[in-house]
Amino acid sequence: MFTGIIQALGHIAMSEPRGGDRRLIVEAAALGLDDVREGDSIAVAGVCLTALDVTAATFAADVSVETLEHTTLGALQVGDTVNLEKALRLSDRLGGHLVSGHVDGLATVVAVHDDARSQRWTFEVPAALARYIAAKGSVCLDGVSLTVNEVDGTRFGVNLIPHTQAVTTFGARRAGDRVNLEVDLMARYAERLASIPADTRD
Structure with missing residues (x-):
C-alpha cells in the first residue's frame, strides 16, 4: 500500500x-x-x-x-x-490517498495550460474507467496522488502545483503522453458492492 x-x-x-x-x-x-x-x-x-x-x-x-x-x-x-x-508503514503520514500500486489502465495527456503558478492538466481515459472518476475525488497518475477538479465524459482535469511539477516526472510530460492510472480504491469497492443483490450481502 x-x-x-x-x-x-x-x-x-x-x-x-x-x-x-x-x-x-x-x-x-x-x-x-x-x-x-x-x-x-x-x-x-x-x-x-x-x-x-x-x-x-x-x-x-x-x-x-x-x-x-x-x-x-x-x-x-x-x-x-x-x-x-x-511502501506505506502504519506510522507514516497519509498525505495523499490509499494507493495499491495496481494499475487499472492508461490515461492520455490531452492538454496542459498554465494557471497562475500552477498548471491545469486534462487527461482522457477509456470509457470503462471513466465511471470511477468523480469531481473532488482522488486519482493516482504515474504514482502521484491528485485531486480531480472536473469530469467531462471520458476526460477529467487536475491541478499541479509548482512543487509537484518539480519533484515528479510531470515536469517532462507533454500532450499525447500516456501515464499509468489507478482509480480510487473506494470507487472500485462501491461498484462491486452495488452489483451484489441485497439479499446475498449477509
Missing part, C-alpha cells in the same frame, strides 16, 4: 527481456535503500513492484506480461526517469 506522495525520482539503469517478461534495474539512490530488503514493495511510476537484488543505489524488479500489457513499464528505456515511493 502507498500514499501517492512521491519520495524520489529514479532512473532506469537496465531493461531487458527475461523469458517472455522483463527485468528492470532502477537507479534509486535518492530514495534511500538502506531500509529496503529483498521482497519489499516499491511503486515505480505508480506500479507496485517487488524489489530484488537490492544494493545501496539500485534494485531490480521482474515485470510480468500482465503488467507489461496494462502499464507504461514495457516502454521504458534506459535513462528514463520514474517516480518512486516506498
